[in-house]
Ligand code: ADP
Ligand code: ZN
């Protein structure tokens with residue numbers, strides 16, 4: 012029986028389950044069970060941690076279980092943050108509990124759990140029981156007690172006198188002054204001559220660096236006009252989204268900095284999202300030199316503890332600027348006035364597993380909620396963004412020229428169709444030789460790591476494939492192994508064909524390792540280096556290669572898209588793009604856009620210093636519009652062709668997409684679940700007359716990954732609302748065996 016006075020709460024549980032759950036709050040917890048805290052609740056036969064969403068007096072029918080404990084002293088999220096999480100859960104069709112768990116820093120789950128206990132007068136108090144140790148870092152503070160008469164001898168006395176004089180000191184400070192003194196400090200505490208307490212310290216990954224100061228630069232005309240519009244929008248104080256379109260070096264970052272300065276002066280805060288790879292100390296340094304306020308930095312190199320520290324600093328209002336990669340979108344920053352999404356076209360803003368959100372898209376949602384100015388910056392905007400700008404849904408700010416009037420690099424397209432498998436066309440080899448003689452640096456771009464892309468038997472044609480995935484194995488010579496780039500399966504090179512036992516097996520296709528090898532053979536005296544995911548493994552690997560370039564200790568650098576992004580290489584005067592068309596042949600409607608972006612970016616690496624650069628683009632598709640317009644530095648021309656293509660085939664921005672992927676170890680189970688799903692989707696569509704196309708199921712572009720066979724259904728809706736309604740109906744009515752995994756990807760980026 013429930014009475015009106017019962018305290019009932021709604022709880023989200025981070026499990027792949029729809030909906031939220033209701034629990035009864037026992038009297039002893041009632042005063043501390045408030046929205047935003049974690050609670051321990053019984054769930055089935057388990058006890059799980061859930062998130063308290065709020066009170067709810069209308070839980071429907073059924074007997075309610077009791078909340079077992081309240082785990083936080085303070086709420087972890089605010090009501091408006093909860094609104095944001097709810098939006099994400101609805102939009103991406105993901106359980107709210109998992110969305111909340113993802114949005115909160117992982118470190119929080121390791122530390123600071125509280126237990127509710129009764130104090131002497133019977134009121135509940137929360138006692139921390141898992142804190143300290145791993146995640147919250149503390150240091151010991153020693154305070155001398157002037158009242159205490161006990162006196163140690165020798166070094167202990169020296170320390171005590173110092174403490175009496177200097178006031179409270181930390182353990183590390185004392186050790187620095189007195190050398191090893193653990194025993195003496197323990198003795199002081201034992202005597203009662205000093206008190207020991209703990210102070211929380213933040214781990215600051217940039218602590219050791221000093222950044223200096225610099226002043227805002229006088230803006231050029233285009234920057235000035237952009238800033239004027241941004242300032243006007245800021246002072247209007249309501250949501251205003253902009254596209255800031257400008258080539259690399261056109262001064263976008265300076266515009267971000269000055270816009271943020273204005274927002275800070277008005278008492279607002281700023282959130283700056285950048286692709287992980289661009290989150291360099293140079294970038295952070297530019298912000299630290301410009302602003303005196305607290306700056307929090309979030310990136311994947313942080314430990315859970317460091318991340319949690321930054322999160323708490325932000326939560327307490329100790330940072331006014333947050334710079335970070337994708338997940339920084341969830342930083343608990345209050346009073347956000349500006350959100351910057353730099354390199355808005357980057358695919359890395361989309362999370363590819365778990366909650367498949369896109370931080371670029373959600374920045375607009377958060378911006379709207381906060382009434383903020385949102386700046387999406389790019390040299391090669393998404394065609395969907397440019398389209399929105401042309402329609403007036405995004406304010407369009409254009410910085411057409413580089414700030415320093417450097418000429419654009421001179422670019423040549425090389426037709427590789429009659430190349431007979433050579434890695435470099437003669438023109439490129441000649442240019443490399445000339446550049447080497449002139450003391451310039453060369454970058455060679457190839458989007459494939461490893462040595463050879465596959466091993467083939469010349470007798471029977473058998474190709475070595477991954478046993479778990481529908482892909483060939485890449486040979487890595489440095490590791491001496493064949494490796495799967497999807498599941499990390501490795502095997503030693505076979506002596507003969509596994510199928511027909513013939514000894515005539517050959518490595519074909521080239522990756523960065525092989526190109527490195529070939530370059531070294533062509534130019535034995537050149538200093539050659541390589542930058543890809545293999546060569547930069549481990550902390551600092553990435554920085555090391557960049558430093559080699561900066562110091563001029565490398566002449567030719569071969570790399571994957573890692574070299575294309577976010578770095579400034581002033582000494583580079585020649586860029587070679589090998590196999591520019593590799594990304595054109597991917598089964599993805601964005602392949603032309605991706606190729607245009609990538610080639611533009613790589614080309615932008617040439618001639619950033621004082622010497623003009625040269626670029627060679629070697630390709631099997633020299634007539635493709637993605638390449639011809641990239642080489643001509645003509646974004647608008649590319650956009651016109653691409654948008655016409657999108658309209659013709661009905662892809663974004665002319666339709667909204669969702670991809671449903673079914674995977675199973677047993678192929679037939681996956682296939683029949685996909686068939687049933689498609690039938691249900693078509694039935695719902697007929698009954699509701701929603702205007703959504705249901706395509707498939709078909710074998711997914713990668714038909715098998717990690718031992719699971721995959722099928723895909725693609726949904727295309729001209730109206731986003733129709734697409735969502737169909738998905739909601741579907742999710743409510745579809746069930747599948749637990750051996751089949753279903754992922755729903757709204758606005759998929761990789762298909
Ligand atoms: P982007 O972010 O578009 O690549 P940046 O803001 O980094 O461009 O500017 C490129 C370079 O030009 C930087 O070295 C920056 O300090 C400098 N710069 C930017 N704006 C100005 C300006 N108005 N006057 C002089 N130098 C500028
Ligand atoms: Zn064979």
Ligand code: ZN
Pocket residue numbers: 477478479480495496497498499500717
């Ligand atoms: Zn594999």
